[in-house]
Amino acid sequence: MINIGIVGATGYGGRELLRLLIGHPQARLVAAASTSVADKPLGQELPAFNKLIDLEFESFDAASLAQRCDVVFVGVPGKASMAPVAALREAGIRVIDIGPDFRLKDTGAFHRYYGADHTAAHLLEESVYGLVPWYRDRLRDAQLVAVPGCYPISAILPLRPLMEAALSDIPVVIDSISGISGAGKTPSEAFHFPEMNENLKAYKLGLHQHTPEIEQELLHKVTVQFTPHVAPLTRGILTTITVRPQHLFDPTPFYARYSDEPFIRVLGEGRLPEIRYVRASNFCDFGWVRDERTGNLLIVSAIDNLMGGTAGMAVQCMNLMFGLEETTGLRWGGMAP
C-alpha cells in the first residue's frame, strides 16, 4: 500500500485524481490539503465521494505530509505549484505535479507564456516530464514528476515518433477541440451553461501556454501553430494535426514502438478516433489519412482530458515510481455511452 497525499484536491484535475486513487487497489489516501476548505470533511465538500472515504481536508503543511505520505500529488492552478512543490521537495518527499510549473525546461518560455518568473528553477533539472511512453525509465526513480498538459499529450503522442526521422523544419498546424472541464472549476460568464451550451469558439490564438511545451517535446524540430477550441461537452480533447512533409510517407513503421504501450491505440490509416471510445479511460487513440491531392498528412487523436490527459497519466507515473504493475487501477475501457 502506497500512502498518498493530495494538495489541491478540489479542482477538476484533483477530483479525478481522488476518483482514481479511491478506486486504486494499492493506494491509500491519507491526506488531502486544500486551503479553501480546510477542516471540512472531504465527503461533504465533494459529495461524489461521500461514504467512500473518511478524511478531513487539512491546511498545507509540507513537513507533515512528508511524514505521513510516500508521494504527494499537487493539483493547483498554474504558477501556484512552484511554492508547495519546492517545500515538499525540501521536506524530502516525492512529488507528482499535475500543473504546468515544472514542465518547461526553458524559464524564458515559462515567463513569456505564463507571465511570471520561475521561483523554483533549481528543481527543473530533477523534474521528469511524466509522459510515460517516452520517459518510462527515468520515471521509475523520479523524485519530481511534471505530468504533461492535456493538449500536449494529444499532440505529442502521435507526432513525436515522426520527429525521430521523417519530419523536421516543416509547418505543423494543430487544431484542438476541448471539453469545458479543461477550463477549470471557477464559474465565469463564458462557461455559464446557457452561454456555452450550443456554442463553439476558438481562444488564445497564437498565445496558448501549451505551445512551448509541445515544441519542447517535439525536440524543437518544428514550429507549431496551436489553436485550441471549446465545444459543449464536459470531457475530451480531439486534436487534428495537419503537416506537409517534403514527401508524403507512410507513418505506420514509426508507430511500431507503441505496439506494447498499454494505453496507446494506433488505429492506422483511414481509421479515426472519437471521444466516446476514450471517455473515462486512460487511452490515447489516433489514426491518420494521407491526402495525395494536397500532399498533407492528417492525424487525428482523442483523449479524455481529465483521465488520459491528466489524472490517469499521473497515476501511471505513480505506479512506475513504486514498482507496481503499470496499469494498476487504470484498466478501464472507454465509457460508451
Added chain:
Amino acid sequence: MINIGIVGATGYGGRELLRLLIGHPQARLVAAASTSVADKPLGQELPAFNKLIDLEFESFDAASLAQRCDVVFVGVPGKASMAPVAALREAGIRVIDIGPDFRLKDTGAFHRYYGADHTAAHLLEESVYGLVPWYRDRLRDAQLVAVPGCYPISAILPLRPLMEAALSDIPVVIDSISGISGAGKTPSEAFHFPEMNENLKAYKLGLHQHTPEIEQELLHKVTVQFTPHVAPLTRGILTTITVRPQHLFDPTPFYARYSDEPFIRVLGEGRLPEIRYVRASNFCDFGWVRDERTGNLLIVSAIDNLMGGTAGMAVQCMNLMFGLEETTGLRWGGMAP
C-alpha cells in the same frame, strides 16, 4: 477468479457490464455471445475496449457457456431473455439477467405490460429479485437473478422502508427523468441527436412496464402513478416522489436500516441529490422535504441508470453469489465532472 460469460454484450447495459467486468479484479471474461456480430473481435465491434481484452464474439450456445463459465450475464431486450435464460438454467449454469423477463412474479401483469405470454414461468419461483439491500441473503445462493429495472431502483429504494410501517393505501406520484441511454442503442427519429438535444418529453403515461415492478416491490401496499420523462443527457435518472400520508411524519428512522449499505447515501431532510454526484457510480442518493403547507412528503433520488441502475447492481449481485467482498470492483465515487 470467476469465469464470466455475457449474452447480448453490445447493448448499453451489456457494454456497461463489460466495462465493469474488465476492470473487476476477480472476474475473467471468457465468453461474449451476440448473434448479430458473432465471430467478430470484441475490440473491433466495441472500440472502447480495444487493447483490453482479446475475445471474439460467439453465437449463443447454452451448453458451451455452461461448461466454460461460473455465471452468465444476459443483457438482451425485454421478452428476448426468456428463451436463453431457460436454456442456460437447463444447462445448469447460474444466470444474472439484467432484462425484465424474470422480475414480475405475476405473469398476468407481465402479459399486460409486455404484451406477451411468459414462456418460462417455471423459473419465476427460483428467480431472485436482485435488489441487494432487500434480498441480500437470498442472493448468496441464487441460481437465477433478475436485476431490477433502472426506474424501479430509483423509486423502490427510498419508498420501501416507508411501506413497512408508515405508508399504505395512499396515492403515490412518481415523476422520473431519465437520460437517453435508457432507451437503448437502436437509432430512431425520436432520439436522433438534433431532435433530442435541447428537448424534453414525457412518455408512456400510465402504461410504462416498470409500474407493476414498482408496485410489486412496494408489497402492493400502494398504487403508483409513474410518469417517465427524458431529458438531453446520456446517463442518469432523477426521481421525484410525492406522497400525502395521513399525517406528515419524519422518515429518518425508517432509513436507519440503510446506514451500512455501501451504495445508498441517505442525504436527509432538505438535502437533495444530483446526477453529477452519482454518475459512473453504483450509488443511489436520496433526500426529502416535508411540505407542511400541503401535507406532502417529497422524496428525490438519483442514480446512474447504467451503473447503479443496471450493471453495477448486477455485479454487486455477482459478488454476493460468489462470496466476494460485496463492493469489489464497484468502489467508485461519482464522476463529477
Added chain:
Amino acid sequence: MINIGIVGATGYGGRELLRLLIGHPQARLVAAASTSVADKPLGQELPAFNKLIDLEFESFDAASLAQRCDVVFVGVPGKASMAPVAALREAGIRVIDIGPDFRLKDTGAFHRYYGADHTAAHLLEESVYGLVPWYRDRLRDAQLVAVPGCYPISAILPLRPLMEAALSDIPVVIDSISGISGAGKTPSEAFHFPEMNENLKAYKLGLHQHTPEIEQELLHKVTVQFTPHVAPLTRGILTTITVRPQHLFDPTPFYARYSDEPFIRVLGEGRLPEIRYVRASNFCDFGWVRDERTGNLLIVSAIDNLMGGTAGMAVQCMNLMFGLEETTGLRWGGMAP
C-alpha cells in the same frame, strides 16, 4: 410605429425582448437603460445584435423615457422592479414588467415568498396579469402589465379551464423541468457548464415563489404542490400535472375556449408535447392522458420559457395595448431542430 424603451435589457428575458422587438415590424426601439453598462453601445455589449441596431445603453431616467417612449418594458430581477416601475408610472408612461413584482395581488404572499415588503402596493390594483387568453379585454387599456412567470404560464393555461367547473378542493401535483436560461445570466458553481451538463436536479421544494402565483390564477380553488427541476438544456419548460378528480372526466369540452387562441395548441387525449416543437416560438402546447387504473388525469404542457414564457407573451400584450394585430412579430413556428 410604437416607440419602445427597455429597462434591464441585458438579462436573458431582456435579451429575448430585444430580439423580438428588433424583428417586430411596428416597433422601434428608442431607449435601452442598464445601469451596469450605461454609455456603452448595445451592439458591443450584446454582440448578437451588432449591425442591427444603433443605440447606446443609458442610465435609468423615468422622465426621459416617458418623453420618448410609448411604452417601457422592465426586465430586472425580482424585487428590483418595484422602484423603476413606480417611477415610470409616476411619469405617466405605460409599463410592461416581465418580472414578478406586480403579479401577486396579496402582498402577504409576496412577502412570504420573496422575502421583502412591497414598496409599490398602490399599483397592484391597476396592474393587469398579462396572461393574454384570460385577460385580453383588460389588457387593451392596461397602463401596467405584469407578465406571468414562465412556470405559471405552463401550469395555468392547461389547468384554469378545469377550475371553472370540474376541479376544486383536490390535490394537484405539478412537476416542471426547466432549461437553465430560467436561472438567469449570473454565473454560479451550480450552473457552470461542467457541473450542469449531464446533470439533473430538483430545487426549492415547497418554497418556489411561483407557487402562490399559480394558486392565485387558479382562483384559489386548489392547493398545488409545485416542484421545479432543471435539466441540461438552454430553453424550454415541460410541465407534468397530476390531478385526481372525484371522477375522471374528459377535459376536451373545457378546452374549446382555446380553439381560436393563436398561440395555444390543444393536442388532445394521448398526444403529448415536446420542447422541440415550441422552441423559439410563442406557443404553449399541451395534451393529456386519463389513467383509469389510478383515477388520475395527467396533463403535460410545453413552452419556450424565454419566448412563450416571457418575452413573446410580453410582446403579445403590447400588440393588444396598441391595437395591433395580436400576432404581429410573433408568427413563428417552433425551431425544430
Added chain:
Amino acid sequence: MINIGIVGATGYGGRELLRLLIGHPQARLVAAASTSVADKPLGQELPAFNKLIDLEFESFDAASLAQRCDVVFVGVPGKASMAPVAALREAGIRVIDIGPDFRLKDTGAFHRYYGADHTAAHLLEESVYGLVPWYRDRLRDAQLVAVPGCYPISAILPLRPLMEAALSDIPVVIDSISGISGAGKTPSEAFHFPEMNENLKAYKLGLHQHTPEIEQELLHKVTVQFTPHVAPLTRGILTTITVRPQHLFDPTPFYARYSDEPFIRVLGEGRLPEIRYVRASNFCDFGWVRDERTGNLLIVSAIDNLMGGTAGMAVQCMNLMFGLEETTGLRWGGMAP
C-alpha cells in the same frame, strides 16, 4: 406577395425554410411537395408549424407548381435535385435549390466528389451561385439559384477578398466544426443521442464534397485542406482557417467591401466569433489573429448552418430576385441564449 412552393420540405434545410417563409411578411406558401408524406397535413407532419399554416403536402408535379408559384425552393438530398430542378425549369418557373447539384461548374469534379454523372448539365450555365455578397447583381435576374453549402459559406466569405490581391499559391488549412443538424434528419448509429452527446470526431478527411466548391469560389487560386468535425450541438459551424502568406499582412483593407453587407460582421483583429451570437440568425461573423511567431494568419468564422448557412441565404436570394428589400424577414439578431 410572392407565391412560394417548396419541394422536399421535411428535411432540416426545408424545415428552416418553412420557418422563415411562414414568418416572412411578403411570402405566401402555397405548395409543399414531399413524396414521403403526400396528402398529409403539414401541421401534422411537422408539429412545430401546427396552427400557423393550413396546407397539405402534395406529390411533386412541376407543371402544377409552375402554375401556382412565382418561385420554387428545392430542398432534397444531394444528387436528387437534378431531376426535379430540370422539370421545374422546363415548366418555366424560377428555382432556388438549397442542395449541391448546381453549385459546381465542373461536372468532372461533381462526378469525383458526388459519385454520379450530372444529368442536367445544360442548366449549369444559367445557374447562379447564391452567395449574395459576391453575386448580388446576377441574382436579381436569376432563373436558377444554387444556394452555397454551409461549410463553403463559412470559408469563402472570409477568404475570397484575400484572393483578389494578397493570397495565391499558398497552402490553406480549413478546420471546421459543425453541429449535428448538418448531417440531416435520417437517424443513424453515429448520431444517435447517447453516441454523439459528449462526443467529438473528424470525418471525410480529404474527401468532403465541399472542397471543390470552396476552391471554385476561391477562383482556383489556392488548394485547400478542408477537414470537417462534428461536436455535440444542433446548430452552428465554426471554421478556423490557417494560411501562411509570403509575408504577413493586415487583411483589414480587403474587408472594407463588406462594410455595407447587412449580414456580414467583420469583427477585426484579435476579436473572435462565437456560435451563440449567430445562432438562429443570418449573420456570418469573423475575426482574425496574425501570429508573428509562426508567420501564419488565422481567421475564425461562425454561422448558423441552417439559417445563415442555408435557408436564410436562400431567402436573401429570393428577396433580391423579386425586388424586395434584401433583408426582409431576416433582420434577426443571434438567439443568445
